[in-house]
Amino acid sequence: MDAKRDPYSTWISETMLQQTRVDTVLGHYARWMQSFPTVFLLAAAPEQIVLSHWQGLGYYARARNLHQAAQIIVQEHGGKFPPEHKRLTALPGIGPYTAGAILSLAFHQPEPALDGNLIRVFSRLQNWEGLPQESAHWKSLYWNLATRFAEQSPPNLINEALMEFGALVCTPKKPDCAHCPIGDHCQALRLDLVHLRPPLRKTRAPLDVRGNILILHYQDKLLVERGTTGLLAKQWRLPMGSTAEDLIRALELNLSDIRKCGLVKHSITHHRMQLQVVFAKTQSDVLPPDPDENFQRQWIPLDRWQETLVNSLAAKAIRKWS
DNA sequence: AAGCCGGGGTC
DNA sequence: GACCCAGGCTT
Numbered sequence: 001m002d003a004k005r006d007p008y009s010t011w012i013s014e015t016m017l018q019q020t021r022v023d024t025v026l027g028h029y030a031r032w033m034q035s036f037p038t039v040f041l042l043a044a045a046p047e048q049i050v051l052s053h054w055q056g057l058g059y060y061a062r063a064r065n066l067h068q069a070a071q072i073i074v075q076e077h078g079g080k081f082p083p084e085h086k087r088l089t090a091l092p093g094i095g096p097y098t099a100g101a102i103l104s105l106a107f108h109q110p111e112p113a114l115d116g117n118l119i120r121v122f123s124r125l126q127n128w129e130g131l132p133q134e135s136a137h138w139k140s141l142y143w144n145l146a147t148r149f150a151e152q153s154p155p156n157l158i159n160e161a162l163m164e165f166g167a168l169v170c171t172p173k174k175p176d177c178a179h180c181p182i183g184d185h186c187q188a189l190r191l192d193l194v195h196l197r198p199p200l201r202k203t204r205a206p207l208d209v210r211g212n213i214l215i216l217h218y219q220d221k222l223l224v225e226r227g228t229t230g231l232l233a234k235q236w237r238l239p240m241g242s243t244a245e246d247l248i249r250a251l252e253l254n255l256s257d258i259r260k261c262g263l264v265k266h267s268i269t270h271h272r273m274q275l276q277v278v279f280a281k282t283q284s285d286v287l288p289p290d291p292d293e294n295f296q297r298q299w300i301p302l303d304r305w306q307e308t309l310v311n312s313l314a315a316k317a318i319r320k321w322s
Numbered sequence: 323a324a325g326c327c328g329g330g331g332t333c
Numbered sequence: 334g335a336c337c338c339a340g341g342c343t344t
Contacts, residue, residue, distance in 0.1 A: 017339035024330060025339090058328025061342080095341045115339045133323080163339060172337065173333080203336075204325085231327075269327055272334095312329060 005156065007081035007106040008039050014101045015062055015093060022167070028057055040079055043070040051235075051310045060235055060310065065093025083107045100150075101159070110155040112146030117166025122146070123198035124170060127187035131198060204270040213264065213275040213317045214239040214247050216255070218285040221299035223251075224309060228294045231268050236300075236308045238317055244278050252288045255280040262320035266313045273313070277320045 004010075012032060016025045032053050036042040042050065047067055054063035069091040073079060081102065082088060088099040100113030119132060122145050130138035152158050169176050177189050188197045215238060216223040224236045241247035248255055258280045266273050290296045300308045305318065 014339060019327095019338055019340060020329080021331065021338055056329070058330085059340085061327070062340090065341085093341070097340060101339075113339085116337090117339065135323080167339075200336095206335090233327080267329080269329095 005105050007083075007102055009033070010102050010106040011081070011094075011098065012066065014098050014105075015066055016057065018062060018098075019059060020057060024057065028053065038079075039070050039073050039081075042067065043074040048308060048310075052307055055306070055310045055315075056312055058312075060232070062093055064234065065091075068092050069094065081106075083109065085111060100146075104150055104155045104159045106156075108154060108156045110147075110151045110153075112143055112150045113159050113163075114143055114146045115163060117163045117170075118142075118146055120172065120198050121162060121166045121170045124175075124188040124194055125182070125186050127191060127193060127197060129197075129199055131201065133201075206270050206272050209271050209273045209275075211240055211242045211273070211275050212244045212247055212278050213313070214241070214244075215261075215277065215279045215317060215321050216251070216253075217279075217281045217302065218283075218299060220302045221285065222302045222305055222309075223287075223297060224300055224305075225295070225297045231271065232311050232313070235311055236298075237311055238309070238314045239297075240275065244276070247278065248280070250288070251282075253282045253284060253286075255282050257281040264313070264316045264320060266316055268313070275313075275317070277317045279321050 013025070013029055016029055016032075035053060036045060036050070045067070047064065050067045051060060051063050054060055057063075072091060073081060083103060085099050085103060088094050088102060089096065094102075097113055097115050100111045103109040103111035104113055114132065119142060122128065122142055123131070126145070128138070128141065132139040132142040149158050149162060169180055175194060177183055177186070177194060180186065180189070183189050186194070188194045214223070223239060225239050226234060226236045228234055239247055239251070241250065258278065260276055261279050262277045264273075264275045264277055266275070285299055287297050309315070309318075
């Protein structure tokens with residue numbers, strides 16, 4: 001990742017990189033900066049346009065938070081990023097890591113930015129058997145060490161170098177210890193425990209989910225819905241249900257041309273989903289009223305579904321049908 | 323402190 | 334198929 005290090009570019013790239021690999025981010029980042037080159041243009045853009053630029057990256061709250069934070073930065077900070085940890089973390093989507101990254105990389109302040117790379121490097125360097133997520137004790141040890149590094153000069157290069165070192169040399173699997181520039185200082189290497197550092201985190205048991213996903217046409221329109229909780233919350237998505245009958249009954253519509261057109265496998269966090277794709281048509285676009293703002297339905301133009309339906313599950317299902 | 327939230331690339 | 338990844342938010 002070779003992003004410019006002004007505050008806005010740093011904010012966008014570091015947010016995209018949260019839990020997301022560099023190769024996945026590159027294309028999205030270029031397109032984003034093309035469409036929203038400044039915080040002002042991001043703030044002024046419609047939310048759905050912003051979300052469509054996030055298609056395929058996952059964790060869509062990140063895109064909504066970027067949009068909201070941009071509006072706050074424009075309205076309350078005159079379009080300038082506040083160069084203070086407390087005021088940065090007050091913005092939606094900016095936590096301790098991203099605040100530290102912006103402050104050190106863009107503002108050259110001696111602030112720590114502890115990410116997954118640094119955690120791995122430190123765990124090996126110090127042969128620490130704990131993780132910062134585990135307890136306040138480990139948390140302070142990791143952040144204090146990150147702070148000591150950041151207080152070296154210049155902080156932007158120190159933090160950048162630590163992250164690059166973790167990404168290129170001190171990698172999760174097969175770290176290149178033979179050519180490690182700081183191998184002489186590595187406690188885990190000295191004790192031959194590199195393969196045990198950092199310790200494995202306990203994995204969530206996967207949850208098998210079986211059900212149906214509906215592609216419903218009314219003339220040249222497609223039915224979508226959204227809720228405010230659970231998977232793909234606040235995102236427009238295709239209707240899903242445990243059985244096709246449930247799905248159809250909830251709509252209170254007469255359907256025709258019903259046919260099954262394939263099975264979609266898709267994982268969302270620890271949910272392993274296998275969904276039967278059900279295609280149908282209806283002659284009426286009158287939907288049952290939305291129970292409240294927490295659940296909505298709408299018809300969207302079929303040929304422009306990608307503007308609204310921003311998630312990979314829907315894309316997979318529609319690919320099965322077409 | 324722990325659980326939750328996407329998706330794709332590895333091995 | 335399991336695991337991992339430049340986290341943050343909610344409970």
